[in-house]
Amino acid sequence: MKFNVVQKVMKVNDELAAHNRTRLVEADVIAINMMSAPGSGKTSLIEAAAERLKGRLALGVVEGDPETTLDAERISRCDVPVVQVQTAGGCHLEANLVGQALDHLPLQELELVIIENVGNLVCPVEFDLGETVRVAVVSTPEGHDKPAKYPKLFRKADLIVLNKIDLLPYLEFDIARFLDYLGRLNPEFTLIQTSCATGEGIAQWTDWLWDTASVPAIP
Amino acid sequence: MKFNVVQKVMKVNDELAAHNRTRLVEADVIAINMMSAPGSGKTSLIEAAAERLKGRLALGVVEGDPETTLDAERISRCDVPVVQVQTAGGCHLEANLVGQALDHLPLQELELVIIENVGNLVCPVEFDLGETVRVAVVSTPEGHDKPAKYPKLFRKADLIVLNKIDLLPYLEFDIARFLDYLGRLNPEFTLIQTSCATGEGIAQWTDWLWDTASVPAIP
Numbered sequence: 001m002k003f004n005v006v007q008k009v010m011k012v013n014d015e016l017a018a019h020n021r022t023r024l025v026e027a028d029v030i031a032i033n034m035m036s037a038p039g040s041g042k043t044s045l046i047e048a049a050a051e052r053l054k055g056r057l058a059l060g061v062v063e064g065d066p067e068t069t070l071d072a073e074r075i076s077r078c079d080v081p082v083v084q085v086q087t088a089g090g091c092h093l094e095a096n097l098v099g100q101a102l103d104h105l106p107l108q109e110l111e112l113v114i115i116e117n118v119g120n121l122v123c124p125v126e127f128d129l130g131e132t133v134r135v136a137v138v139s140t141p142e143g144h145d146k147p148a149k150y151p152k153l154f155r156k157a158d159l160i161v162l163n164k165i166d167l168l169p170y171l172e173f174d175i176a177r178f179l180d181y182l183g184r185l186n187p188e189f190t191l192i193q194t195s196c197a198t199g200e201g202i203a204q205w206t207d208w209l210w211d212t213a214s215v216p217a218i219p
Numbered sequence: 220m221k222f223n224v225v226q227k228v229m230k231v232n233d234e235l236a237a238h239n240r241t242r243l244v245e246a247d248v249i250a251i252n253m254m255s256a257p258g259s260g261k262t263s264l265i266e267a268a269a270e271r272l273k274g275r276l277a278l279g280v281v282e283g284d285p286e287t288t289l290d291a292e293r294i295s296r297c298d299v300p301v302v303q304v305q306t307a308g309g310c311h312l313e314a315n316l317v318g319q320a321l322d323h324l325p326l327q328e329l330e331l332v333i334i335e336n337v338g339n340l341v342c343p344v345e346f347d348l349g350e351t352v353r354v355a356v357v358s359t360p361e362g363h364d365k366p367a368k369y370p371k372l373f374r375k376a377d378l379i380v381l382n383k384i385d386l387l388p389y390l391e392f393d394i395a396r397f398l399d400y401l402g403r404l405n406p407e408f409t410l411i412q413t414s415c416a417t418g419e420g421i422a423q424w425t426d427w428l429w430d431t432a433s434v435p436a437i438p
Contacts, residue, residue: 038256038340038369039361066341068367089371091310091341119368120341121257122285122310141360141383142258148287149338150257152308164360167389170416197389 013127016095020102020130027107029060030213031115033093033129035153036137037146038119041163043071044196045137045205046114050078052206057213062101062115064093071116081105092123095130112213121150133212139164144174147181155185159192159208166195232346235314239321239349246326248279249432250334252312252348254372255356256365257338260382262290263415264356264424265333269297271425276432281320281334283312290335300324311342314349331432340369352431358383363393366400374404378411378427385414 024031034042046061053059061082063072072084083101085093098115105113115131117124125134136157138146141164147154154160160182168175182189192208194201243250253261265280272278280301282291291303302320304312317334324332334350336343344353355376357365360383366373373379379401387394401408411427413420 037258037338037361038365039358066368067370068364070364070367089341091339118341119256120310120339122308122337122339123342139258139360141358141386142256145287145289146257148289149285151286167360167386170386170389172416197391 013095016099017128017130020095020099021132023099023102023107024113024130024132027110029107029110029113030133031113031129031131032133032135032209032212033115033117033124033131034135034137035117035121035124035157036119036139037121037142040119040137040139040142041194041196042116042119042137043074045161045163045194046075046116047078048196048199048202049114049206049209050075050080052202053209054079057210058109058111060105060107060110060113062093062098062105062113064097064116064118066090066118081110087118091118091120092127093117093129094127098129112209114209121146121153125153125156133158135159135161137161137163140167140171140173144178145181147178147185151185154182154189157186157189159190161205162191162193164195164197165193165200166197232314235318236347236349239314239318240351242318242321242326243332243349243351246329248326248329248332249352250332250348250350251352251354251428251431252334252336252343252350253354253356254336254340254343254376255338255358256340256361259338259356259358259361260413260415261335261338261356262293264380264382264413265294265335266297267415267418267421268333268425268428269294269299271421272428273298276429277328277330279324279326279329279332281312281317281324281332283316283335283337285309285337300329306337310337310339311346312336312348313346317348331428333428340365340372344372344375352377354378354380356380356382359386359390359392363397364400366397366404370404373401373408376405376408378409380424381410381412383414383416384412384419385416 075082294301
């Protein structure tokens with residue numbers, strides 16, 4: 001019985017996601033659903049992108065969070081339009097909430113919207129938000145086994161960002177095993193290695209955003 | 220309608236949790252529900268405890284994981300009875316699954332059971348498993364804002380473990396703000412700071428387990 005009800009809710013979510021997708025395509029906006037565990041550095045990566053893309057690409061941000069407005073406060077300081085979605089303890093964003101957030105963004109003036117999902121490696125991947133592409137972020141302190149443990153997220157990701165690589169000298173993170181796990185899930189994965197502390201890889205990350213946003217939306 | 224169904228499932232879970240609790244009390248076993256984000260070091264902390272408590276305290280472990288048996292393999296190498304619960308992508312343990320796991324542990328011979336929940340800061344806290352106490356683990360790379368963002372978990376925790384403190388020199392982790400967030404949620408929180416890499420705080424962690432297990436179960 002539980003299963004049936006989940007199906008039903010997912011169907012509603014899928015319809016609302018399709019509606020979001022239509023709105024985004026009509027406004028010629030690429031949307032990125034960014035997913036990771038709590039504290040892997042999604043907000044810092046968005047801050048870095050906002051800084052480098054300023055004046056080059058019209059960026060908007062949707063911040064998902066169970067309770068606070070801490071992340072939206074950080075992004076708003078980058079002079080980027082941002083909407084905070086509070087899930088009231090909920091463990092993922094849903095298309096309904098993202099649709100409401102899009103109402104508060106100047107979509108006609110934007111080229112790229114980054115949706116920062118709630119920090120969670122399990123639930124967000126089940127919910128289509130109407131995004132164009134999906135980014136999975138994993139940080140080195142979380143360990144090299146994360147793709148094996150959370151395969152759905154990594155299998156579905158158009159880009160995988162390995163963040164906090166400045167910490168590698170202090171960790172037992174086996175990058176060969178990490179790459180092996182990723183390759184088994186998707187032999188054609190795209191990986192960018194970054195550190196918001198040293199700036200390493202940030203140019204690649206923003207170039208990827210630039211290239212992704214420059215792809216014309218398919219009507 | 221979704222809300223009503225969630226209520227109903229929770230009621231079933233609560234009944235099964237009460238059943239688990241009765242079984243544990245009758246067997247004079249203390250059970251710990253250990254919760255954290257993915258990769259914060261729960262399994263390493265259990266390994267360290269198993270090592271130090273060997274011959275002193277009869278420990279059993281229940282390992283929750285969305286997909287793999289990697290963690291149970293690690294714990295079984297410590298010569299401790301362990302059961303792997305695979306949630307098939309599910310984002311938390313439920314009392315039903317833990318009850319099935321307890322069937323496979325030699326409860327009459329054990330004094331302490333550590334239940335390692337699925338790596339997730341949101342969902343597990345909503346589900347009573349029948350545990351005696353709750354431990355929240357957070358690692359320094361996740362950032363000092365985690366108690367503010369995930370208040371339910373930290374408010375309900377009987378012990379908070381701040382792990383990976385060996386990485387503090389390389390991070391912008393503001394411990395004063397971390398403590399301030401914790402204090403606002405629960406002025407009487409108990410915190411132990413640990414590093415499985417250097418061994419710092421591991422004696423305190425195992426002493427806490429020892430003290431907790433030595434408290435007679437209330438019938």
